[in-house]
Structure formats: structure tokens, C-alpha cells
Amino acid sequence: MPKQSAGLLLFRGVPEAIEVLLVHPGGPFWAKKDEGAWSIPKGEFSDGEDPLEAAVREFKEETGGSIAGDFLPLRPQLQSRGKIVYAWAVEADFDPGRLHSNTFSIEWPPRSGRQQTFPEIDRAAWFRLDVARTKIVKGQIALLEELEAELTSKQTRSNSAAAGQTTRRK
DSSP states (O other): OOOEEEEEEEEESOGGGOEEEEEEEOSTTTTTOOTTTBBOSEEEOOTTSOHHHHHHHHHHHHHSOOOOSOOEEOOOEEOTTSOEEEEEEEEOOOOGGGOOOOEEEEESSTTSOOEEEEESEEEEEEEEHHHHHHHBOGGGHHHHHHHHHHHHHHHHHHHHHHHHHHHHHO
């Protein structure tokens, strides 16, 4: 069975100006990487564990924030190394200044014999969709595209319904 991760894609704004929350991995390997390095907050879960519950738990562990709302399931994405990412979009707000991530320890520098602790996530930021496409890892771009398509479709349905109501009132 391939490894599985679950995560949340937070968004805010209106369809013409959607912003999404992305996180940047901590640690020395990622310290100088920016474009193509950001991700949705996510983490691995085990067989038998509810993926949405895992996504909510991982969001809390990685950011320190709690999220509730209407979770929109997105299509699972197969990553280049075989991991499957399950994600849900949710309209919510999060203050990146309040980021409080869990940590991990590794030997650093390599072969030094010293263990150093790093945050799993060292930053979080809101990005417009066009900018987010350049920041997010390639294997998650489809999540942004699906969110944009869903919100555009929802806006179109809403506009059509409103136009129908206006026509009926005349």
C-alpha cells in the first residue's frame, strides 16, 4: 500500500481574488528553497484512520490552528514518489503570525554527531492562486486548479440563480 497523506487547502476571498494558505517545510534542506517548495498543511495517516479527521489533526499539529467549516473533498493526487495526497478545501482564515508547528530532530550538520531540532513548518502565508501555482510543489498544483474550477462553477450557478429570480420578479 502506498503512503498516504491528508491535508487541508484553506481559501478566502471571492472567485476573482482567491487566496490560499500554503506552508513552507522547516529544516536545513528547505531553508533556501522557495518556488516549488510550499505545500498544503498535511501529514501521513494510517490505514483505518479517517482521512478527513487526519487532515484536521495534521493542520493543528503543523500550524497550531483549529479549523471547522464545510469541507469540500478534492480528487486524491498521486505524488511523484508514489504517495497519495487526500485533500479538502475549506473556506477559513488563519493568521500566519500565529503559526506554531511541531518539531523534528535530525543530525545536523551531517556526520557531526549533533542532533538539532527544527520546526516541521517554518512559515505559512496566503497567496493569490496565480502566485500559489509557482510556490506549491508540482504534485499539488492540481488541487489549486480543482479549487478554482469548483469556485468558478459555484459562482456561475449562483449568478444564474440570481438572474432567474430577477427575471421572475418582473
